[in-house]
Amino acid sequence: MPELPEVEVVRRGLLPYLSGKTVTAVATSKHRLRHPVPVDLLTRHIHGQTFLTVHRRAKYLLLRMTNGAVLVIHLGMTGKLSVLPLSTAFHKHDHLLLSLDSDSELRLNDSRRFGTIMVWPASEALTLERSFFAKTGIEPFDPGLTTDHLYTLSCKRVLPIKSLLMNGQLIAGIGNIYANEILFAARIHPETPARFLHRNDWQRIIVATRQILQEAIEAGGSTIGDFLNASGHPGYFQFHFKVYRQEGTACPICAHSIVKMTLAGRATYFCPSCQPART
DNA sequence: CAATATACCTGGATGC
DNA sequence: TGCATCCAGGTATATT
Secondary structure, eight states: OOOHHHHHHHHHHHHHHHTTOBEEEEEEOSSOOSSOOOHHHHHHHTTTOBEEEEEEETTEEEEEETTSOEEEEEOTTTEEEEEEETTOOOOTTEEEEEEETTTEEEEEEESSOOOEEEEEOGGGHHHHHHHHTTTOOBOTTOTTOOHHHHHHHHTTOOSBHHHHHHOTTTBSSOOHHHHHHHHHHHTOOTTOBGGGOOHHHHHHHHHHHHHHHHHHHHTTOOOSSSOOOTTSOOOOGGGGOSSTTOTTSBOTTTOOBOEEEEETTEEEEEOTTTSOOOO
């Protein structure tokens, strides 16, 4: 579910509710997520500690405590992280419950359990953060993301441009929804081998990427099935989709029918007229 | 190194 | 109504 915009919306939503709040109790479900939930580390490094701030790197949320420890959360496909009143009933698929000293509670609910919870103790936090993100790609809003950067990175690759955009080791945070929308905005066919792209193509991709991600963040993210922000509200960017899940509808630019295909196992949508194949 | 397949899970939509 | 099948926002690993 959550790509960069959704994770960023959750981050911004959590911040005012968490900053300055102290964890007074830790509870977990008996299930593992992608990895076993580190109950012991939660108890030792998060319980009794106070939230300082919340950062995001790629699709990971970094909840930083005043003692220097970091609670790292990935939402997987169905993760919902929210601050709720302390008396809220337990829901199926609630996997992490942190009581706060403000009659509220931080909860992670994740039905498919593709999410991740990690704890980096203060003494190793810097080292662990550096090594964990060592192979993570550049942030879309990082000024270091330039046409030269992308051209250098891709000029020898035959990888389809859509796969490249979704490869988190090259560019962080772009998933299937936004890869489709970005390529439509940049007028590039999703299957175009990366090395076919010229510098002006990359320039359009950078502009489109930042524009679409920014608009999606401002719309509160995209809610397809079940994405909710930290306050339990849906996003609205799904109403702005121009190609994603729009097969058979008219292209908003040229009225040609939007086509659906499978690329690298993922549903892929494009306008064959605005995004012509290159050979 | 790159493309593909598989695995991890639940639940909603669809079709019979 | 019940049951089978397919599909979904992600990522890590194994296999060609």
